[in-house]
Amino acid sequence: MKLTSLNRLTVRALSATFVVSAALLATSNGAYAQTSTTPATHQLTRADVRHELEELEAAGYDPSRGDDSNYPADIQEAERKVAAMHAAQTSALNDNQPAMQTMPTH
Structure with a gap:
């Protein structure tokens, strides 16, 4: 049992x-x-990453500083500037105006 x-x-x-x-x-x-249902964008290449880093450096980010106490803030600020530049270029293309060639200053 x-x-x-x-x-x-x-x-x-x-x-x-x-x-x-x-x-x-x-x-x-x-x-x-x-x-996995989201449409896949193109896979990043080394050239894409290098171009993005060059844009960030042009916007004021300096990766050679190492352990920078401003780390997240400085790259985020550079990303914001690059995004603003891309938005201005896209807007200019949509409005058939000359694209902005320099980084925004604010």
């Missing part, structure tokens, strides 16, 4: 483990499917 109760308990524990595992697997696959 004890053996039968033990077998039932083992089967229930394994069933519960299976259900939990299946639920986790289903949710993780769903999460992966959601992230």
Whole structure:
């Protein structure tokens, strides 16, 4: 009689483990499917990264400073300037005006 109760308990524990595992697997696959459904942009090349770094350096970011106490703020400011320059260039192209050639100063 004890053996039968033990077998039932083992089967229930394994069933519960299976259900939990299946639920986790289903949710993780769903999460992966959601992230992978976004349209893929072109893969960055070394030239793309180098160009971005050159733009950031032109906007005032200096990666050679090493452990800079201003680190996140200085690159974020440079990124903001580059984004503003790109927005101005896009706007100029859309308005058929000459594109901005220099970095914004504010």
